[in-house]
Amino acid sequence: ITAHKAQGQTFESVVVDLAGCSGTEAPYVMLSRATSLRGVIVLRAFDKSKITCRSSEDIRKENHRLHVLALRT
DSSP: OHHHHHHOOOOSOOOOOOGOOOHHHHHHHHHHHHHSGGGGOSOOOOOGGGOOOOOOOOHHHHHHHHHHHHHHO
């Protein structure tokens, strides 16, 4: 079943191929369909960048603000 067809559904177990997916939404959809982590089977090794993304501009600005504040105090 594709990630698009799986949206809105839940499964006791899922087998996911994160190495073969594209974008940042597909890995989330694939993994979030399982009712528990115990039900997730990862088919093969994958690059960590498949499940991580760059922080939003708002988060980056807030982290910078906190860093500057920490340096001043």
